Structures are given as structure tokens and as C-alpha cells.
Amino acid sequence: MHVFFLQVCEWREPEELAQLLDLELKATGESQDRLLQRVQDVAKYSIKTSHPRFLNQQFGGVDYHALAGRFLTEALNTNLFTYEVAPVFVLLEMEVLKSLRQLVGWTQGDGIFCPGGSASNMYAMNLARYRLFPEVKSQGLYGLPRLTVFTSSQSHYSVKKGAAFLGIGIDNVIVVKVDDGGCMIPEDLDEKIKLSKSQGAVPFLVSCTSGTTVQGAFDPLDRIADVCEKHKIWMHVDAAWGGSVLFSEQHRHLMKGVDRANSVAWNPHKMLLAGLQCSAFLLQDTTNLLKRCHSANATYLFQQDKFYDVNLDCGDKTVQCSRKVDCLKLWLMWKAIGSSGMAQRVDKAFIHARYLEEQMKKREGFHLVCKPEFVNICFWFIPPSMRGKEQNADYQDRLGKVAPAIKERMMKQGTMMVGYQPLADKVNFFRLVVLSPQVSTKDMDFFLDEIERLGNDL
């Protein structure tokens, strides 16, 4: 018997989907009936990311209070650059940032919402550079010594993208070794910094990761802070993924030492389900560094002769001009469920992940890549035909083709979604991310059964 339920996706080949959607934009408009059909088509063929079996990425699920906040944000359609046009949101953003900073362990500081964690990481890079060489803002990098950034081999790719974009160059991102769990090794960091100095470069930023993208590893922040203090280097924590553990009494130890950082990137659109985009960049600084570094003092927007306190005009803290309101949805959700509700959400994700880990150990074909420290479950599925044949010359090669093959079947049948990737010397494995509180034990059991169903004949 086959039970019908809403698909996670209705896969169509790109050419077919393009035809179904009738993409072309024409001179004349269409009837309301036709438009309503289009809205239905868009929904039908889009991925159901709020489906409990969408486990593909570090977002998913839905919080209805946040969704209400998002609809309201759209309806109010304003720009978060001055108190004048966004009085409510300027105050809300300040409050949300303050509350996030408190969780980091800071009683004061600064911050801003950015269009994604990559932008937050770039902000950290730009501020660290400016603090060391304020003249970079006016003169650029010309005449400055070579600057180097340090980050682990498993950090997010945005560190390299940021270095390229900011004119520092990818080669000046020095890759620090990780241990088996995927955590940065502070001793290697210390050595690499010394080496870089000896080569005439100026190390100016260490970008740690709290919750790496694939393995979910947490760098040892306290020990890294020691190294940063010793060398007087800006310590940034990319906690885009893992930051939300700070809500949980039980799990916040994973980020012990984060209060010693200079800056933190934290995306509530991931584990907290605030909805895309919601990325906070937090700063311990109290010297108005963010504004000094980024401001252009445009007289048409940031007039100094306004009748209210122009320090409320936050727009010159960013490198954007138009800036979307990303704080309301988080504020409303936080009001709705409280910090305790957020903590429960985080704790529940861990419980789900531990459940999956235990179930995988009980099943023959599932092989964990590493012991999960967070809610990323990395595993290989070994089809029956390959079991016990680890010594065969083509074993790794064949294993690397299993995940893509299962993924294709899963997408085409639309039953669920999960991602895969290689990592360092490890061939393709699945990375399952559990974060939605709507995921049930039944969903997780289904997931394991489904992997077997899709992969047993490979």
C-alpha cells in the first residue's frame, strides 16, 4: 500500500519546467485567473522547504510568528537607513541586536543586520583591516604591507570570497589545520601566524567557525582567543550556523570563549527558523568603528540638521544604501516564544540528531563519517552489494557514486531532500541537517527507510 502525502518536490527537467511556467514576459498583461494559475504553478514546482522531510540545508521548517512578521515587513515596505522612514524598525533592530549580544556575553557593543552571513564575514574583515590601518579607507591597500587572514580548512567559503572581494586575495587566506572532529587546531594557528609574520606579512584577522557547514564542528574559541590576544589579532567568529546554541544552557558550552571575540556573525534564519534573510553581525566595539569604517556621510540622506537624534540613522554603518528590514520577524517570534522557546527549539534539534545517530548505528548500511558534535549527521550509505568489500580497489570510487545516485532518485520521486558532498580525502557522503521542530520520529524513521529503499539495489 502506498500512502500519499505532499511531496517535498515535484521534479521537472529545466526545459520542461520552463515550458510549464511559460516564463516569457510580454507587452500586454494577463487576466487575474491566469495570474492565479501562475501563483499556483510557482508554488507547485517550488521546493517545500518547510516540509519536515526537507533536510537538505541549514534552513527549513517554518515558524508562523516569524512568517507573520515577514508578511508585515513586506506590506510596510520600508528601508532601514533612517529613523525618519523606519522609526519602529530602527528601534527593533537595536533591541534585537542588544539581546543577541547579551547571549554572546557582551553588555555593550554594536551591530547591524546584513544580507547573509557572507556579508557579515566581510564586514569583520573590513573592520579589522580598518582598525589596524585607518588610512585604508581613503588610500586603499596601496603602500600597505601584505595582510593575512587565518581560518580553518573547514571554514565557510565566504572567507575566501570576502578576501578576494576586499582586494586581499585568496592566497592571503592562510588555512589552519583541523583535528579529526573538524575543529581548528590552535597550535597550528599560532605557528602559521608566526610563519606569516616572518614572511613579512601582517596577520590581521582570525575567522573562527562555530558550526562548520559540513561537519558542524565548533572551533575551540577560548584557546583561539589566547592566540589572538598574544598576537593582537582581531578575532571573528563565524557562527552563522552554530550561533543559536547560545540560547541553550545545555549546549552553549560549545561556544565557550565567544565573549572574547571582537565580532560574531549569526544567522537566525538557520536554526531559529526566522526566515531568509536574517543575518546579524555583532560587534564588541564601543568606539563607533562600524560607522567610522563604512560611512560616506551622504548629505541627502544623513542630514545632520534633523530634529531628532541622528545617531538613530543607522544606514551609514553599512556599505548598502537600500537595506531590507530583517529584524521584525525575529523580534516577533522572540516575543511569541521567548528565549526559553528558542532554547527548546535548539535542544530539540540536538535530541533529533542524537536519535538519528542512534538509529543509524542500529542499521547495517549506515556508516557515520564522524561523531556528530552538532546537528549535522554526516554518513555514508553502503548498499548491500558493497558491504564487506572495503578492501576492493574500486571501493572508494564506487562509494562516491552512491550518494549522487540516491539523491537523483530521491529528487525525481520527491519524497525527501538531503545534501551530499565530498570533504578533504573523503568521498561523497550525505549530510543530514535536522533543525525544524516539526520533524517527528516518524519522519526520521522514514528518512532511514527511504535511503535504504532508494539505495539497496546500487
Add this chain to the structure above:
Amino acid sequence: MHVFFLQVCEWREPEELAQLLDLELKATGESQDRLLQRVQDVAKYSIKTSHPRFLNQQFGGVDYHALAGRFLTEALNTNLFTYEVAPVFVLLEMEVLKSLRQLVGWTQGDGIFCPGGSASNMYAMNLARYRLFPEVKSQGLYGLPRLTVFTSSQSHYSVKKGAAFLGIGIDNVIVVKVDDGGCMIPEDLDEKIKLSKSQGAVPFLVSCTSGTTVQGAFDPLDRIADVCEKHKIWMHVDAAWGGSVLFSEQHRHLMKGVDRANSVAWNPHKMLLAGLQCSAFLLQDTTNLLKRCHSANATYLFQQDKFYDVNLDCGDKTVQCSRKVDCLKLWLMWKAIGSSGMAQRVDKAFIHARYLEEQMKKREGFHLVCKPEFVNICFWFIPPSMRGKEQNADYQDRLGKVAPAIKERMMKQGTMMVGYQPLADKVNFFRLVVLSPQVSTKDMDFFLDEIERLGNDL
């Protein structure tokens, strides 16, 4: 008799508003009734940017089809980086970009939606630099000659912000003179480029403006293209504000020569009312420059062994990772009203602006700063007490205080909103921006009456 109508704003002092909103985030959640009240408060004290008397900025008004698209985007909550998680939106974005490019006059090319026009302008800068010196991506600016950017004195401040952010430095943004209308003088551009070269720098980007922020001036693109071609420099057009004239047969001549540009930034969230944020970055290039320049080839996201054409995974064209879906609202609105509806919207804004211009000429206290080329109406209001006293020593000083004083009264009474600013040697003047098709003659007459009512006793 006083007629009541919905206020544009319900002004509150920041401290009072903070109290009214009860901002604090607590451990426990709240009742649904309380949350509903909060939603009402947020709406009540927010600026009504879709009100026909919100004329403060280059956004405003509402298009209900676009709004439906925005709600749907929020509900579907996905990330525009792979075909896998955003099949519909990958195709929609390609189609919308293609259609925008066609209006620019390109039959092929590339592009991406960015979080705002500032980001688009930075992308142009990064691509131009990479095209000239591909090694900048890996090695940074070290060892490269000093690079210089050229833009007019009235261009948007994001050009300078971008130069600072990208490590080029604000001092390396060479300011080109404008004529009385605020348009870049190509002869001065040519001279400044030669001068910069003679000083050992490498001019690599000219950032033209189609629709300057304050005056609404259009740089002479055809003549600037001649200069760019002669010197082999990347020509970028910041048409964030003015780009929408390309829909109008009657007004597209303002951007004659845009097809000779290398890149264009165009924000449909401004004049077309697509809703914040909607910023297209368009590119004539067909050599995959965008991806080559920005890619990091993250194996966890952009796997090359997928079962579909991985060229559809657009995420590596950007410096973001998470990227909000900004194309659906524009696509749906375009389907609803067609290109002809867009053209009418643009034409109507011009008609409104001409009406205001004529009415101002008929009223004694209104003095135009310059003849409007676009829909920005820049004017001084001269209170009766100052008329005929232009020769007084304190006249300019007093005049500069009129706009802020009227603005304060307007905000506190909440009847309408319009911005003001100084510009070069001109003291504070109002800049009225008409763009919403919902603005009526009555609204415009009201605007003029209201300026008089608020300012006649100054």
C-alpha cells in the same frame, strides 16, 4: 473644517516610541492577543510608504501583484543558489534578467539580483578590476599599480563606499565635473583619465549615473562611451534610479548609449514599485566573467556530479551564499501589467512631475533649483517674510533653515513626507520624488498647499 485621513506617519519621539512598543525580549512567550496588539502597533507607528503622500524617497507606493509575489516568496522561503532548492526561481531570475537586458539593448549577457544597488555597483568594480588583472582574485591588490575609478560629483555615494570596501580607497575615486543640469561632462572625464594615467595610475572603471539621486540627472552615455572606448575602460551605468525609463518609448532617449556599457545596475524596487529589495545587476559579458571572478567552487553546495546541468546553479556568481529570492515579485507584476503597463507607469510619473513643475511656477513661494529632467523636483520654498530679500547677507543662511523647519512640522503632524538636502554650494532644498501611480492631482495640490501652510510663518 478639517478632513480626517490616514496619516503618513504617527510621529513619536524615540524614547516614547520605545516605551509604546515595549521592545524588551524576555524568557517567556506571550499570548496571541498580545502579539496581535504588537502587530497593530508596529503597523501604526511605521511610516506608510505606500501612502500617496509619501514622496520622501525613491521608493513608495504599492503594486498588489508584486506584493502577492513578495508574500509567496516569504511563504516558500528558499535560497537562490542552486536549481535543486530553487528550480522555479532560477528560471524566473534568468528570464527577468534576460528581459531587462533586452531593454538595455543586449541580445545576450549575464546578470544577477543583488541586495541593493550599492552591491551592484561594487560588483561592477570587482569585475572591471578582475578583467584587467585576473591575478587580483588570488593575490589581492599587492603588487598592482594604483587603480582609479571615475564618477561624477553627483553620483551615488555607493561608488565611494564600494571603493573603500574593495580596498581601492576613496581617494582613488576621481570626481568628474558636472554641468548645470548635474550631468557628467565627458571632456572633463577624458582629461581626468589622462591626468590619472600621467600620475602612474591605471583608470579601470567609469561609473556613470542614469538618474542621479538628488537632481535626477542622466549622464550623456553615448559621449562617455566614446571616452571609455578610447581609453579601453569598463563602462558601468548606475541606473538604480533611472533605469526604468527604458520601458518608455517617450523617455528612453535619456539613456541613449546604454547598450555600449559593460554593466548596468537597475533597481525595479524604485520606480517600478516591485518592493524592497529588487536590484538587478546586468552584464554584457558572455565569457562567464561573473562566475570566474566570484566563484569559490564550494564542493558541499556546487557539486559537479549532479544529475542536472550544474550551470543552472547560479550561486557561485555572487559573493553571497544565502541569497534572497527577489525575482518573483517583478516577474509576477510584469506578467500582470505587461511591458506596456510598466511604460505607462513611467510615463505617468513624468506627467505628474511636469504637473508639479507647472504648478510651482504659478505659486509665488516656490523656486525650482533646476529644470527637472526626470521626476525629481528640487525646489526651495521661500516664506513670505523672505521674499524679495535675496540680497540680505543672511538670506542663504535663513533659507537653509526653512526646509528642516517645515520637515519637522510635517513629520510631527504626519500629513506627508518629502526629503531635503543641500547640494554643492546650494543650501537645503526639498527634493520631491513622484513615482507612485496612485498619486493624484489632488495629492499634488495638497502637497503644495501643505508646504505653504507649514512654512508661511517662517
